[in-house]
Amino acid sequence: MKEGPDIALIGSLIGDPARANMLTALMGGRALTPTELAAHAGITLQTASSHLSKLEAGGLLSQRKQGRHRYYQLAEDEVGLMLENLMGFAAGRGMNRHRPGPKDPALRKARVCYNHLAGDYGVRMFESLIAAKQIEVAGDDLALTDAGQIRIEALGINYASLKKSRRPICRTCLDWSERRSHLAGSLGEALLTLFIDKGWAKRETNSRAIRFTDSGEKAFSDLFPQ
Amino acid sequence: MKEGPDIALIGSLIGDPARANMLTALMGGRALTPTELAAHAGITLQTASSHLSKLEAGGLLSQRKQGRHRYYQLAEDEVGLMLENLMGFAAGRGMNRHRPGPKDPALRKARVCYNHLAGDYGVRMFESLIAAKQIEVAGDDLALTDAGQIRIEALGINYASLKKSRRPICRTCLDWSERRSHLAGSLGEALLTLFIDKGWAKRETNSRAIRFTDSGEKAFSDLFPQ
DNA sequence: TTCATACTTCGATGGTAGTCGAAGCATAGA
DNA sequence: TCTATGCTTCGACTACCATCGAAGTATGAA
Numbered sequence: 232m233k234e235g236p237d238i239a240l241i242g243s244l245i246g247d248p249a250r251a252n253m254l255t256a257l258m259g260g261r262a263l264t265p266t267e268l269a270a271h272a273g274i275t276l277q278t279a280s281s282h283l284s285k286l287e288a289g290g291l292l293s294q295r296k297q298g299r300h301r302y303y304q305l306a307e308d309e310v311g312l313m314l315e316n317l318m319g320f321a322a323g324r325g326m327n328r329h330r331p332g333p334k335d336p337a338l339r340k341a342r343v344c345y346n347h348l349a350g351d352y353g354v355r356m357f358e359s360l361i362a363a364k365q366i367e368v369a370g371d372d373l374a375l376t377d378a379g380q381i382r383i384e385a386l387g388i389n390y391a392s393l394k395k396s397r398r399p400i401c402r403t404c405l406d407w408s409e410r411r412s413h414l415a416g417s418l419g420e421a422l423l424t425l426f427i428d429k430g431w432a433k434r435e436t437n438s439r440a441i442r443f444t445d446s447g448e449k450a451f452s453d454l455f456p457q
Numbered sequence: 458m459k460e461g462p463d464i465a466l467i468g469s470l471i472g473d474p475a476r477a478n479m480l481t482a483l484m485g486g487r488a489l490t491p492t493e494l495a496a497h498a499g500i501t502l503q504t505a506s507s508h509l510s511k512l513e514a515g516g517l518l519s520q521r522k523q524g525r526h527r528y529y530q531l532a533e534d535e536v537g538l539m540l541e542n543l544m545g546f547a548a549g550r551g552m553n554r555h556r557p558g559p560k561d562p563a564l565r566k567a568r569v570c571y572n573h574l575a576g577d578y579g580v581r582m583f584e585s586l587i588a589a590k591q592i593e594v595a596g597d598d599l600a601l602t603d604a605g606q607i608r609i610e611a612l613g614i615n616y617a618s619l620k621k622s623r624r625p626i627c628r629t630c631l632d633w634s635e636r637r638s639h640l641a642g643s644l645g646e647a648l649l650t651l652f653i654d655k656g657w658a659k660r661e662t663n664s665r666a667i668r669f670t671d672s673g674e675k676a677f678s679d680l681f682p683q
Numbered sequence: 684t685t686c687a688t689a690c691t692t693c694g695a696t697g698g699t700a701g702t703c704g705a706a707g708c709a710t711a712g713a
Numbered sequence: 714t715c716t717a718t719g720c721t722t723c724g725a726c727t728a729c730c731a732t733c734g735a736a737g738t739a740t741g742a743a
Contacts, residue, residue: 236547236633238481238540242471247731251465265690278732280691290550299689299740313546314464320539321462324516368594407462473701491720504702506721525710525719685743692737700729707722713715 244289245317249274250282254291254305254314259439260343262295262302311345312404312415319407339408341432342439347419348426349406352443352451356422357403357414359455366401366414373401375418386454388421426451470515471543475500476508480517480531480540485665486569488521488528537571538630538641545633565634567658568665573645574652575632578669578677582648583629583640585681592627592640599627601644612680614647652677 245251249272256271257263263271269279283303286292293306305311321327341352348356360366365379375383380390393400402416414422426432431447434440443451471477475498482497483489489497495505509529512518519532531537547553567578574582586592591605601609606616619626628642640648652658657673660666669677 236544237477237552238471238543238547239474239477240552241543241547242468242477243473245464245468246472247469248465249731251463251468255464274731275733276690277692277734281731284691290552296740301690309546309549313542316539316542317464317467318462320535321464321467323535326463326466475701500701501703502720503704503722507701510721522710527720687742688740690737690739693735695734696732698729698731700727702725702727704725705723707720709718709720711716711718713717 240289241291244286244291245314247282248272249278250286253279253282253286253303255439257292257303257305258311258314258343258345259434260346261434262304264300264302268303305345308345308398308402308415312402315344315349315407316405319405319410322407323410337435337440337442338438341441341443343423343434343441344404344406344413344415344439346423347404347413347415348423348441349404349413350408350441352441353413354406354409354411355457356451356455357412359457360414372399373403373414373416375401383418383421386422386425388418388425393417393421466515467517470512470517471540473508474498475504476512479505479508479512481665483518483529483531484537484540484569484571485660486572487660488530490526490528494529531571534571534624534628534641538628541570541575541633542631545631545636548633549636563661563666563668564664567667567669569649569660569667570630570632570639570641570665572649573630573639573641574649574667575630575639576634576667578667579639580632580635580637581683582677582681583638585683586640598625599629599640599642601627609644609647612648612651614644614651619643619647 245254252272253268256268265279265283266276268283269276272279272282283292283294287294287303290306291310292303295302339350341348341350343349344353347353357366360379361368363378365376365382367374367376375390384390396417399416400418401414402419403412404415404419405411406413413419426447427434429447429450430444431450432441432443435442471480478498479494482494491505491509492502494509495502498505498508509518509520513520513529516532517536518529521528565576567574567576569575570579573579583592586605587594589604591602591608593600593602610616622643625642626644627640628645629638630641630645631637632639639645652673653660655673655676656670657676658667658669661668
């Protein structure tokens with residue numbers, strides 16, 4: 232007994248509904264202010280403030296001040312991965328907070344997973360990259376092949392700058408709706424940014440859902456055939 | 458807001474220290490009685506009973522009655538995977554309940570992860586199987602190759618009976634101490650059982666640690682060279 | 684300086700959940 | 714049948730923590 236890491240600590244951080252709602256909101260990838268997060272969780276600003284300091288102390292969130300605003304975001308990619316993983320587990324057990332609503336199909340189709348694309352589209356992109364041998368599974372982690380490097384450069388992503396960062400370029404992330412992996416890591420982030428910059432897709436304001444335009448959908452399907 | 462699965466529910470289940478201790482104890486792979494689990498958590502039997510029904514209602518545990526004993530165990534492999542994953546996250550953030558004690562090195566070397574081998578030895582076995590192309594990474598999941606089938610049959614594991622079950626034969630599980638994958642699934646379980654049946658290793662009674670005998674260690678290293 | 688906004692800290696409150704004693708079932712054995 | 718053991722249920726207690734009002738701090742704008 233008393234072996235190993237302390238899962239009760241993270242569990243209790245996530246276990247409060249208000250905090251869980253804030254974390255879920257932050258999975259949308261935007262940095263949010265305490266006021267916004269309080270609205271998401273349906274609590275007052277004071278209460279939110281208290282929760283946020285706990286989450287920050289626990290290493291789940293980080294904060295940056297900008298003028299009189301404080302922007303909170305997930306502290307690291309790994310926090311997002313862990314949360315998505317938990318959601319997958321919860322979804323597999325039917326632990327849903329709502330009967331599937333009108334937004335649900337949109338979420339399953341394409342959504343933000345912290346900073347990268349998830350849902351049906353995320354999985355399709357990932358599997359298409361694998362099939363084209365532009366990403367390779369090497370033991371535990373993923374590697375971008377030479378063909379892959381050329382490919383992303385052609386799309387306008389600067390490989391050198393991705394490589395400079397200490398973050399892994401490619402990572403898998405388990406998709407809770409599809410129950411399969413999709414692409415995370417700095418490349419995953421760069422690709423989502425690209426789609427949005429090109430105007431193929433845009434984030435919904437108050438949701439994790441991502442809406443593709445008709446032309447964007449076509450361009451995406453051409454890039455990543457099934 | 459209010460999107461996606463309810464992570465607060467699982468979070469709160471894991472978030473109580475007593476419950477977390479019980480779950481950790483059950484990661485040892487043995488089915489345990491309420492009395493034993495109460496001792497692990499340092500609480501009375503009544504309290505343990507209440508926790509156990511909550512964990513069962515939440516789908517984390519299952520129960521089987523045998524005479525006047527009730528044996529609790531993790532409900533599915535996925536529960537174990539999820540917990541190991543959480544432990545990895547917690548360990549990465551230095552959330553440890555104890556200063557590394559004398560048992561710690563043994564745990565890192567070889568331990569039970571619910572029903573399969575984890576720790577340094579678990580990872581070595583996994584990577585050795587991959588290197589020998591007896592297991593293949595196919596997109597998201599693992600597959601046993603033809604060479605792998607022959608290999609495990611030679612070891613005395615009945616492939617047909619593994620295949621009959623609905624459980625996946627091979628699965629990856631992220632190791633919290635090594636931060637790399639090891640082998641889970643029914644094959645992972647069968648292999649660990651094999652090592653114990655052959656007398657190469659045995660479980661410690663009150664810990665997740667696994668102790669290899671000298672000859673067992675040699676046999677293991679021969680089977681799975683680095 | 685003065686006012687407004689954004690947020691934190693303090694203090695008090697209330698509800699919930701973990702805790703255990705006592706009593707109630709169930710099974711096993713004699 | 715009686716007794717012992719293993720466990721659950723009930724009820725009461727307590728401690729903790731989420732919650733919010735009120736007051737305090739910081740930044741920006743006028």
